[in-house]
Amino acid sequence: MADLSIEINGLRFPNPFVLGSGPPGTNARVIKRSFELGWGGIVCKTLSLDHEKVKNTVPRYGKLTDPDNKKKVIGFQNIELISDRPFDLWLEELAECKDAYPDNVLIASIMEECEKDLWVEIVERTQETGVDALELNLSCPHGLPERAMGAAMGQDPEMVEMVTGWATSASKIPVWAKMTPNVTDPTLSAEAAIRGGADGISAINTILCTIGINLKTLRPMPTVEGYTVPGGYSGKAVMPIALRHIMEICRACPGVHVSGMGGVETAEDAAQFILLGSSTVQICTGAMLNGYEMISDLCQGLETFLEQHEFAGVADMVGLSLPYFSTHADLVERQLQAKREKAGETQRDDMWRGDIAKETDSLVTD
Numbered sequence: 273m274a275d276l277s278i279e280i281n282g283l284r285f286p287n288p289f290v291l292g293s294g295p296p297g298t299n300a301r302v303i304k305r306s307f308e309l310g311w312g313g314i315v316c317k318t319l320s321l322d323h324e325k326v327k328n329t330v331p332r333y334g335k336l337t338d339p340d341n342k343k344k345v346i347g348f349q350n351i352e353l354i355s356d357r358p359f360d361l362w363l364e365e366l367a368e369c370k371d372a373y374p375d376n377v378l379i380a381s382i383m384e385e386c387e388k389d390l391w392v393e394i395v396e397r398t399q400e401t402g403v404d405a406l407e408l409n410l411s412c413p414h415g416l417p418e419r420a421m422g423a424a425m426g427q428d429p430e431m432v433e434m435v436t437g438w439a440t441s442a443s444k445i446p447v448w449a450k451m452t453p454n455v456t457d458p459t460l461s462a463e464a465a466i467r468g469g470a471d472g473i474s475a476i477n478t479i480l481c482t483i484g485i486n487l488k489t490l491r492p493m494p495t496v497e498g499y500t501v502p503g504g505y506s507g508k509a510v511m512p513i514a515l516r517h518i519m520e521i522c523r524a525c526p527g528v529h530v531s532g533m534g535g536v537e538t539a540e541d542a543a544q545f546i547l548l549g550s551s552t553v554q555i556c557t558g559a560m561l562n563g564y565e566m567i568s569d570l571c572q573g574l575e576t577f578l579e580q581h582e583f584a585g586v587a588d589m590v591g592l593s594l595p596y597f598s599t600h601a602d603l604v605e606r607q608l609q610a611k612r613e614k615a616g617e618t619q620r621d622d623m624w625r626g627d628i629a630k631e632t633d634s635l636v637t638d
Protein backbone atom coordinates (compact mmCIF):
# COMPACT_ATOMS: atom_id res chain seq x y z
CA MET A 273 0.00 0.00 0.00
CA ALA A 274 1.35 3.44 -0.92
CA ASP A 275 2.07 5.73 2.02
CA LEU A 276 -0.15 8.83 2.09
CA SER A 277 1.48 10.33 5.17
CA ILE A 278 3.89 13.21 4.97
CA GLU A 279 6.03 15.07 7.51
CA ILE A 280 6.24 18.85 7.27
CA ASN A 281 7.97 21.22 9.71
CA GLY A 282 8.16 18.31 12.17
CA LEU A 283 4.39 17.68 11.94
CA ARG A 284 3.15 14.32 10.70
CA PHE A 285 0.08 14.51 8.48
CA PRO A 286 -1.64 11.10 8.03
CA ASN A 287 -2.49 12.24 4.52
CA PRO A 288 -1.78 15.49 2.64
CA PHE A 289 -5.42 16.65 2.59
CA VAL A 290 -6.07 19.66 4.82
CA LEU A 291 -9.37 21.51 5.11
CA GLY A 292 -8.63 25.12 4.14
CA SER A 293 -9.60 28.09 6.29
CA GLY A 294 -13.25 29.04 5.84
CA PRO A 295 -16.67 27.59 6.64
CA PRO A 296 -15.35 23.99 6.94
CA GLY A 297 -13.39 24.96 10.10
CA THR A 298 -15.83 27.34 11.67
CA ASN A 299 -16.10 25.81 15.20
CA ALA A 300 -14.95 22.89 17.38
CA ARG A 301 -17.87 20.68 16.38
CA VAL A 302 -17.01 20.64 12.67
CA ILE A 303 -13.26 20.51 13.32
CA LYS A 304 -13.71 17.35 15.41
CA ARG A 305 -15.98 15.88 12.74
CA SER A 306 -13.30 16.42 10.09
CA PHE A 307 -10.77 14.56 12.25
CA GLU A 308 -13.24 11.70 12.75
CA LEU A 309 -13.69 11.43 8.98
CA GLY A 310 -9.93 11.24 8.36
CA TRP A 311 -8.78 14.64 7.12
CA GLY A 312 -5.00 14.96 7.40
CA GLY A 313 -5.34 18.35 9.03
CA ILE A 314 -7.48 21.44 9.23
CA VAL A 315 -6.90 25.18 9.21
CA CYS A 316 -9.62 26.84 11.28
CA LYS A 317 -11.59 29.87 10.06
CA THR A 318 -9.41 32.99 10.50
CA LEU A 319 -9.64 34.51 13.97
CA SER A 320 -8.74 37.96 15.26
CA LEU A 321 -8.57 39.51 18.73
CA ASP A 322 -11.71 41.65 18.41
CA HIS A 323 -14.68 39.87 16.85
CA GLU A 324 -16.92 42.92 17.42
CA LYS A 325 -15.30 44.58 14.39
CA VAL A 326 -16.36 41.70 12.13
CA LYS A 327 -19.83 42.22 10.65
CA ASN A 328 -21.06 39.93 7.87
CA THR A 329 -23.87 40.52 5.37
CA VAL A 330 -26.60 38.29 3.96
CA PRO A 331 -26.24 37.14 1.25
CA ARG A 332 -22.49 36.74 1.19
CA TYR A 333 -22.12 34.00 -1.44
CA GLY A 334 -22.64 33.83 -5.22
CA LYS A 335 -22.28 30.92 -7.66
CA LEU A 336 -21.34 30.45 -11.29
CA THR A 337 -23.02 27.26 -12.54
CA ASP A 338 -22.65 25.04 -15.60
CA PRO A 339 -25.22 26.35 -18.15
CA ASP A 340 -26.10 22.71 -19.00
CA ASN A 341 -26.40 21.60 -15.38
CA LYS A 342 -27.42 24.35 -12.98
CA LYS A 343 -26.60 22.08 -10.03
CA LYS A 344 -22.93 21.95 -11.00
CA VAL A 345 -21.04 24.87 -9.43
CA ILE A 346 -18.01 25.91 -11.48
CA GLY A 347 -17.01 29.00 -9.56
CA PHE A 348 -17.91 30.40 -6.15
CA GLN A 349 -17.75 33.98 -4.88
CA ASN A 350 -17.82 35.02 -1.24
CA ILE A 351 -17.76 38.34 0.55
CA GLU A 352 -17.56 36.59 3.91
CA LEU A 353 -15.23 38.14 6.48
CA ILE A 354 -13.03 36.37 9.01
CA SER A 355 -14.65 34.67 12.01
CA ASP A 356 -17.20 36.75 13.91
CA ARG A 357 -16.95 34.45 16.97
CA PRO A 358 -15.24 35.72 20.18
CA PHE A 359 -11.50 35.12 20.43
CA ASP A 360 -11.76 33.67 23.97
CA LEU A 361 -14.34 31.16 22.78
CA TRP A 362 -12.02 30.18 19.93
CA LEU A 363 -9.15 29.64 22.39
CA GLU A 364 -11.32 27.30 24.46
CA GLU A 365 -12.47 25.39 21.39
CA LEU A 366 -8.99 25.01 19.87
CA ALA A 367 -7.69 23.62 23.18
CA GLU A 368 -10.69 21.28 23.39
CA CYS A 369 -10.03 19.97 19.84
CA LYS A 370 -6.34 19.35 20.60
CA ASP A 371 -7.22 17.58 23.87
CA ALA A 372 -9.69 15.31 22.08
CA TYR A 373 -7.49 14.71 19.00
CA PRO A 374 -3.84 15.13 20.04
CA ASP A 375 -2.53 13.27 16.96
CA ASN A 376 -4.43 15.30 14.35
CA VAL A 377 -2.90 18.44 12.86
CA LEU A 378 -4.77 21.59 13.84
CA ILE A 379 -3.58 24.87 12.34
CA ALA A 380 -4.93 28.21 13.55
CA SER A 381 -5.44 30.90 10.94
CA ILE A 382 -4.89 34.34 12.45
CA MET A 383 -5.16 37.93 11.26
CA GLU A 384 -4.64 41.29 12.91
CA GLU A 385 -4.20 44.96 12.15
CA CYS A 386 -0.73 46.23 11.26
CA GLU A 387 0.58 46.66 14.83
CA LYS A 388 3.36 44.58 16.30
CA ASP A 389 1.75 44.28 19.76
CA LEU A 390 -1.48 42.92 18.30
CA TRP A 391 0.33 40.27 16.23
CA VAL A 392 2.51 39.25 19.17
CA GLU A 393 -0.56 38.98 21.40
CA ILE A 394 -2.58 36.90 18.95
CA VAL A 395 0.37 34.56 18.28
CA GLU A 396 1.17 34.07 21.97
CA ARG A 397 -2.40 33.49 23.10
CA THR A 398 -3.29 31.21 20.18
CA GLN A 399 -0.24 28.96 20.49
CA GLU A 400 -1.00 28.39 24.20
CA THR A 401 -4.02 26.33 23.12
CA GLY A 402 -1.68 23.62 21.83
CA VAL A 403 -2.41 24.11 18.12
CA ASP A 404 0.27 22.61 15.90
CA ALA A 405 0.97 25.58 13.63
CA LEU A 406 -0.22 29.04 12.69
CA GLU A 407 -1.28 30.30 9.27
CA LEU A 408 -1.06 34.07 8.82
CA ASN A 409 -3.94 35.33 6.72
CA LEU A 410 -2.20 38.03 4.67
CA SER A 411 -4.54 37.49 1.78
CA CYS A 412 -8.30 37.91 2.30
CA PRO A 413 -9.21 40.16 -0.67
CA HIS A 414 -12.48 41.75 0.46
CA GLY A 415 -13.73 43.67 3.49
CA LEU A 416 -10.53 43.36 5.49
CA PRO A 417 -8.30 45.34 3.07
CA GLU A 418 -10.59 48.32 3.85
CA ARG A 419 -9.12 48.02 7.36
CA ALA A 420 -5.56 47.65 5.94
CA MET A 421 -5.60 43.90 6.74
CA GLY A 422 -5.52 40.70 4.68
CA ALA A 423 -4.57 41.26 1.04
CA ALA A 424 -3.67 44.89 1.82
CA MET A 425 -0.69 43.38 3.70
CA GLY A 426 -0.07 40.48 1.35
CA GLN A 427 0.22 42.73 -1.70
CA ASP A 428 3.09 44.68 -0.13
CA PRO A 429 6.24 42.52 0.22
CA GLU A 430 7.81 44.90 2.78
CA MET A 431 4.76 44.62 4.97
CA VAL A 432 4.68 40.84 4.51
CA GLU A 433 8.26 40.57 5.74
CA MET A 434 7.61 42.86 8.70
CA VAL A 435 4.36 41.23 9.84
CA THR A 436 5.70 37.70 9.32
CA GLY A 437 8.76 38.72 11.34
CA TRP A 438 6.54 39.91 14.22
CA ALA A 439 4.65 36.62 14.17
CA THR A 440 7.67 34.34 13.90
CA SER A 441 9.56 36.20 16.63
CA ALA A 442 6.71 35.42 19.05
CA SER A 443 5.91 31.93 17.79
CA LYS A 444 7.22 28.65 19.19
CA ILE A 445 5.39 26.60 16.54
CA PRO A 446 5.66 26.54 12.72
CA VAL A 447 4.25 29.57 10.90
CA TRP A 448 2.84 29.43 7.37
CA ALA A 449 2.08 32.66 5.50
CA LYS A 450 -0.98 32.58 3.24
CA MET A 451 -0.58 34.43 -0.04
CA THR A 452 -2.98 36.43 -2.18
CA PRO A 453 -3.19 35.72 -5.91
CA ASN A 454 -4.25 39.33 -6.50
CA VAL A 455 -0.72 40.42 -7.43
CA THR A 456 1.31 40.51 -10.63
CA ASP A 457 4.29 38.52 -9.38
CA PRO A 458 3.41 35.95 -6.67
CA THR A 459 7.06 35.26 -5.83
CA LEU A 460 7.74 38.67 -4.28
CA SER A 461 5.49 38.28 -1.23
CA ALA A 462 6.36 34.59 -0.82
CA GLU A 463 10.07 35.41 -0.73
CA ALA A 464 9.37 38.28 1.69
CA ALA A 465 7.52 35.89 4.03
CA ILE A 466 10.49 33.52 3.98
CA ARG A 467 12.80 36.43 4.82
CA GLY A 468 10.42 37.16 7.71
CA GLY A 469 11.02 33.63 9.01
CA ALA A 470 7.95 31.76 7.71
CA ASP A 471 8.28 27.96 7.79
CA GLY A 472 5.82 27.48 4.96
CA ILE A 473 3.74 29.23 2.32
CA SER A 474 0.04 28.60 1.73
CA ALA A 475 -1.47 29.67 -1.59
CA ILE A 476 -3.82 30.72 -3.02
CA ASN A 477 -6.46 32.71 -1.21
CA THR A 478 -9.40 33.79 -3.37
CA ILE A 479 -9.21 35.83 -6.57
CA LEU A 480 -11.03 39.18 -6.66
CA CYS A 481 -14.11 38.87 -8.85
CA THR A 482 -17.62 39.98 -9.66
CA ILE A 483 -19.71 36.86 -10.07
CA GLY A 484 -22.35 38.46 -12.31
CA ILE A 485 -25.23 40.86 -12.74
CA ASN A 486 -28.81 39.92 -12.00
CA LEU A 487 -30.44 40.61 -15.39
CA LYS A 488 -33.88 41.17 -13.85
CA THR A 489 -32.85 43.76 -11.28
CA LEU A 490 -29.71 44.93 -13.13
CA ARG A 491 -27.88 44.80 -9.79
CA PRO A 492 -24.49 43.15 -9.33
CA MET A 493 -24.39 40.02 -7.14
CA PRO A 494 -24.32 39.01 -4.36
CA THR A 495 -26.77 41.88 -3.89
CA VAL A 496 -26.96 43.39 -0.41
CA GLU A 497 -29.66 46.06 -0.18
CA GLY A 498 -29.15 46.70 -3.90
CA TYR A 499 -25.36 47.04 -3.74
CA THR A 500 -22.29 44.80 -3.65
CA VAL A 501 -18.50 44.73 -3.52
CA PRO A 502 -16.08 42.56 -5.51
CA GLY A 503 -15.49 39.33 -3.60
CA GLY A 504 -13.22 36.29 -3.57
CA TYR A 505 -13.48 33.68 -6.34
CA SER A 506 -12.79 30.03 -5.53
CA GLY A 507 -13.76 26.52 -6.64
CA LYS A 508 -13.03 24.54 -9.79
CA ALA A 509 -12.68 27.59 -12.05
CA VAL A 510 -9.65 28.96 -10.21
CA MET A 511 -7.53 25.80 -10.33
CA PRO A 512 -5.43 26.66 -13.42
CA ILE A 513 -4.60 30.06 -11.91
CA ALA A 514 -3.76 28.46 -8.57
CA LEU A 515 -1.49 25.89 -10.24
CA ARG A 516 0.45 28.64 -11.94
CA HIS A 517 0.90 30.48 -8.62
CA ILE A 518 2.11 27.30 -6.92
CA MET A 519 4.54 26.66 -9.76
CA GLU A 520 6.00 30.18 -9.53
CA ILE A 521 6.26 30.10 -5.74
CA CYS A 522 7.80 26.60 -5.64
CA ARG A 523 10.39 27.58 -8.23
CA ALA A 524 11.26 30.76 -6.33
CA CYS A 525 11.39 29.14 -2.87
CA PRO A 526 13.03 25.71 -3.25
CA GLY A 527 13.04 23.62 -0.10
CA VAL A 528 10.23 25.60 1.52
CA HIS A 529 7.01 23.79 2.43
CA VAL A 530 4.15 24.94 0.20
CA SER A 531 0.52 24.13 0.99
CA GLY A 532 -1.33 24.49 -2.29
CA MET A 533 -5.02 25.12 -2.84
CA GLY A 534 -7.57 26.54 -5.24
CA GLY A 535 -10.33 24.49 -6.84
CA VAL A 536 -9.31 21.03 -5.64
CA GLU A 537 -12.20 18.54 -5.73
CA THR A 538 -10.58 15.22 -6.63
CA ALA A 539 -7.43 13.22 -5.97
CA GLU A 540 -6.36 13.96 -9.55
CA ASP A 541 -6.64 17.71 -8.88
CA ALA A 542 -4.58 17.32 -5.70
CA ALA A 543 -1.95 15.23 -7.48
CA GLN A 544 -1.31 18.16 -9.83
CA PHE A 545 -0.65 20.53 -6.92
CA ILE A 546 1.75 17.97 -5.41
CA LEU A 547 3.55 17.44 -8.72
CA LEU A 548 4.15 21.21 -8.84
CA GLY A 549 5.72 21.23 -5.37
CA SER A 550 2.95 21.36 -2.74
CA SER A 551 3.43 18.80 -0.04
CA THR A 552 0.03 19.39 1.53
CA VAL A 553 -3.13 20.33 -0.37
CA GLN A 554 -5.94 22.39 1.12
CA ILE A 555 -9.59 22.21 0.15
CA CYS A 556 -12.24 24.72 1.16
CA THR A 557 -14.94 25.26 -1.48
CA GLY A 558 -14.78 21.61 -2.60
CA ALA A 559 -15.67 20.48 0.93
CA MET A 560 -18.47 23.07 1.17
CA LEU A 561 -20.01 21.80 -2.06
CA ASN A 562 -19.31 18.06 -1.74
CA GLY A 563 -19.31 17.44 2.01
CA TYR A 564 -16.53 16.46 4.43
CA GLU A 565 -17.02 12.79 3.46
CA MET A 566 -15.15 13.47 0.20
CA ILE A 567 -11.97 12.72 2.17
CA SER A 568 -12.36 8.97 1.63
CA ASP A 569 -12.47 9.35 -2.18
CA LEU A 570 -9.51 11.74 -2.03
CA CYS A 571 -7.38 9.26 -0.05
CA GLN A 572 -8.43 6.28 -2.14
CA GLY A 573 -7.83 8.17 -5.39
CA LEU A 574 -4.39 9.37 -4.35
CA GLU A 575 -3.40 5.88 -3.21
CA THR A 576 -4.40 4.51 -6.62
CA PHE A 577 -2.44 7.27 -8.35
CA LEU A 578 0.68 6.53 -6.27
CA GLU A 579 0.40 2.82 -7.03
CA GLN A 580 -0.15 3.36 -10.76
CA HIS A 581 3.06 5.42 -10.91
CA GLU A 582 4.88 3.12 -8.50
CA PHE A 583 5.60 5.86 -5.97
CA ALA A 584 6.22 4.53 -2.46
CA GLY A 585 4.66 7.63 -0.92
CA VAL A 586 3.48 11.20 -1.42
CA ALA A 587 6.94 12.62 -0.72
CA ASP A 588 8.27 10.85 -3.83
CA MET A 589 6.08 12.86 -6.20
CA VAL A 590 6.44 16.36 -4.70
CA GLY A 591 7.62 18.78 -7.40
CA LEU A 592 8.24 16.15 -10.10
CA SER A 593 6.60 18.25 -12.85
CA LEU A 594 8.31 21.47 -11.82
CA PRO A 595 11.46 21.16 -13.98
CA TYR A 596 9.35 21.12 -17.14
CA PHE A 597 8.57 24.83 -17.23
CA SER A 598 10.75 26.83 -19.53
CA THR A 599 10.76 29.93 -21.72
CA HIS A 600 8.85 30.26 -24.96
CA ALA A 601 12.08 30.68 -26.93
CA ASP A 602 13.32 27.41 -25.44
CA LEU A 603 10.10 25.62 -26.49
CA VAL A 604 10.59 26.84 -30.06
CA GLU A 605 14.20 25.65 -30.02
CA ARG A 606 13.22 22.25 -28.60
CA GLN A 607 10.51 21.83 -31.23
CA LEU A 608 12.89 22.76 -34.02
CA GLN A 609 15.42 20.28 -32.68
CA ALA A 610 12.81 17.53 -32.43
CA LYS A 611 11.60 18.11 -35.99
CA ARG A 612 15.18 18.11 -37.24
CA GLU A 613 15.90 14.85 -35.48
CA LYS A 614 12.76 13.30 -36.92
CA ALA A 615 13.44 14.52 -40.46
CA GLY A 616 17.10 13.59 -40.19
CA GLU A 617 18.12 16.75 -41.99
CA THR A 618 18.39 20.49 -41.46
CA GLN A 619 15.00 22.17 -41.77
CA ARG A 620 13.83 25.72 -42.05
CA ASP A 621 12.68 27.06 -38.67
CA ASP A 622 9.16 27.77 -40.01
CA MET A 623 8.67 24.14 -41.04
CA TRP A 624 5.78 23.46 -38.66
CA ARG A 625 3.68 26.44 -39.77
CA GLY A 626 1.29 23.89 -41.31
CA ASP A 627 0.77 22.20 -37.91
CA ILE A 628 0.12 25.58 -36.28
CA ALA A 629 -2.45 26.49 -38.95
CA LYS A 630 -4.13 23.08 -38.46
CA GLU A 631 -4.43 23.65 -34.70
CA THR A 632 -6.00 27.08 -35.25
CA ASP A 633 -8.37 25.64 -37.89
CA SER A 634 -9.54 22.92 -35.50
CA LEU A 635 -10.67 25.64 -33.10
CA VAL A 636 -12.38 28.00 -35.52
CA THR A 637 -14.00 25.70 -38.08
CA ASP A 638 -16.11 23.42 -35.89
Ligand SMILES: Cc1cc2nc3c(=O)[nH]c(=O)nc-3n(C[C@H](O)[C@H](O)[C@H](O)COP(=O)(O)O)c2cc1C
Binds near residue numbers: 353412478533558
Ligand atom coordinates in the same frame (compact mmCIF):
# COMPACT_ATOMS: atom_id res chain seq x y z
C1 LIG B 1 -16.79 31.14 2.01
C2 LIG B 1 -15.30 31.20 2.11
C3 LIG B 1 -14.71 31.73 3.27
C4 LIG B 1 -13.31 31.79 3.36
N1 LIG B 1 -12.75 32.28 4.52
C5 LIG B 1 -11.40 32.28 4.64
C6 LIG B 1 -10.81 32.70 5.86
O1 LIG B 1 -11.46 33.03 6.85
N2 LIG B 1 -9.45 32.71 5.91
C7 LIG B 1 -8.65 32.32 4.85
O2 LIG B 1 -7.42 32.34 4.97
N3 LIG B 1 -9.21 31.90 3.70
C8 LIG B 1 -10.55 31.87 3.57
N4 LIG B 1 -11.11 31.42 2.41
C9 LIG B 1 -10.25 31.05 1.28
C10 LIG B 1 -9.97 29.54 1.21
O3 LIG B 1 -9.32 29.07 2.37
C11 LIG B 1 -9.10 29.21 -0.03
O4 LIG B 1 -7.88 29.90 0.08
C12 LIG B 1 -9.75 29.59 -1.36
O5 LIG B 1 -11.14 29.52 -1.29
C13 LIG B 1 -9.25 28.72 -2.52
O6 LIG B 1 -9.43 27.34 -2.27
P1 LIG B 1 -10.78 26.52 -2.67
O7 LIG B 1 -11.03 26.72 -4.13
O8 LIG B 1 -10.47 25.11 -2.26
O9 LIG B 1 -11.86 27.11 -1.82
C14 LIG B 1 -12.50 31.33 2.29
C15 LIG B 1 -13.11 30.79 1.15
C16 LIG B 1 -14.48 30.71 1.05
C17 LIG B 1 -15.09 30.11 -0.18
